[in-house]
Amino acid sequence: MSEAPLLRASGLGKSYGRIEACRDVSFGLWPGEVLGVVGESGSGKTTLLRCLAGEIEPSSGTVEFRDLQDGFLDVHRMSEARRRFLMRTQWGIVHQNPRDGLRMTVSAGANVGERLMSAGARHYGRIRTEALEWLERVELDTARIDDLPELFSGGMQQRLQIARILVSKPRLVFLDEPTGGLDVSVQARILDLLRRLARDLGLAVVIVTHDLGVARLLTHRLMVMRQGRVVEEGLTDQVLDDPHDPYTQLLVSSVIGA
């Protein structure tokens, strides 16, 4: 672990009117680390993730990202141009619903190539070669590069989303229930893939899930959320094997063999 975190959240909160979706969340995320955020549905996990990724502005607190050149930058106070640039080069979100993350009307290859073209790539052959490479790395059939994502299965769409983001070599990836709605064998393959990619590329990952099995398999550290607050936080094994907070105890005991 290097000295400074890659991402730093302090006192983060987001309200929708009277409803506090999340409040007072603080943590650091180091390069190569996988942080899990677990909790029941409605506990503010996705809101937290979207605040972290710069998609929505928090009501209070700050999110800082450590840029290679300029050091810590406040994600929500930088210019929108800069934020958008970082969003498509330095980090990416894999959405629970692939339709939110993919362009459904253009082919798989164009989906993967989009970030390259946004960054100024103007050589079709090279864009295509790189797209093929990434399809292979996420174990998609390269012969389907010109097919629309519409024609892909749920698991394939999820893998396409991952390729689409990783092609720009980000340092940070946000995963929002990446295996939600997939059957168990497909889930296992995606988790395997994510674990391998995170390790090989030294990615920092924040993964939101309600599946403690996923958390156990993938994450190093775990944050348990309930009603918008972090109720417990620690190393994954520690939290799952020896939960302290009553809610975490309930959560762990409600899952068989997590």
Add this chain to the structure above:
Amino acid sequence: MTALATQALPSRAHNFAYLDEQTKRMIRRALLKAVAVPGHQVPFASREMPLPYGWGTGGIQVTASILGADDVLKVIDQGADDTTNAVNIRRLFAKTADVATTTRTEEATVIQTRHRIPETPLREGQILVFQVPIPEPLRWLEPRETETLKLHALADYGLMQVDLYEDIAQYGRIAQSYDYPIEVHGRYVSSPSPIPKFDNPKLDRNPALLLFGAGREKRIYAIPPYTRVKSLDFDDHPFTVEKWDRPCDLCGATDSYLDEVVTDDKGGRLFCCSDTDYCEKRRAASAEKGMP
């Protein structure tokens, strides 16, 4: 207005060039802004016109706002002076502005066009007014106006390139043949209106002022004279224009955009210039020289 002033008005029931002066001022302000920021779409309060959206309401409003009493107007539709749309718009301004009209490109000071740029090179001082149905080149890829505004503001045009990529992936080449996206003055990506891409090179550093009006979408934009205009492409799939393997069947031109005309129900076909003025001029010249 007092009764006296009403009496002093000329007998015609409308203002010069149909639109009222306040509207023309509003449109001229939009035009000035458009010229100052080449390729940038300027919103304007588009008026109801006496013809349906899609028939050139934007172009007509721009033309009405810039027309002076001594202007010479030419109107073309798909390159032709004698199609319904062109004839009627020309007649509208002949009637309401009493301006001289012509079919000859070199004589005109203002040319309103739908879908073509004349083959005869334009010169300084001429104004070409385009009728534009969809002024937003990113619209097919991004339906949200809030988002396309942002993409323009940040010059974030990766999306446009995705569209071209998709063309090559599906057809082996950039198949877009009209309304081919352009980058104006190294900044804004714009729609050249649905002209064939054959005409795109004519936009680059054109000596004439090019004005674009979209009536339904309420947008005006411009390409000032001698502005750099680049058609988007890939390094390994450069921009190219259509070519024909035959000359115009009427005038023999090899450098003009050809229309395919079905002449009978037995497979008869004719290829002729879409620019009728250019075709006629060439035929008249060869008739003078005594050639067929």
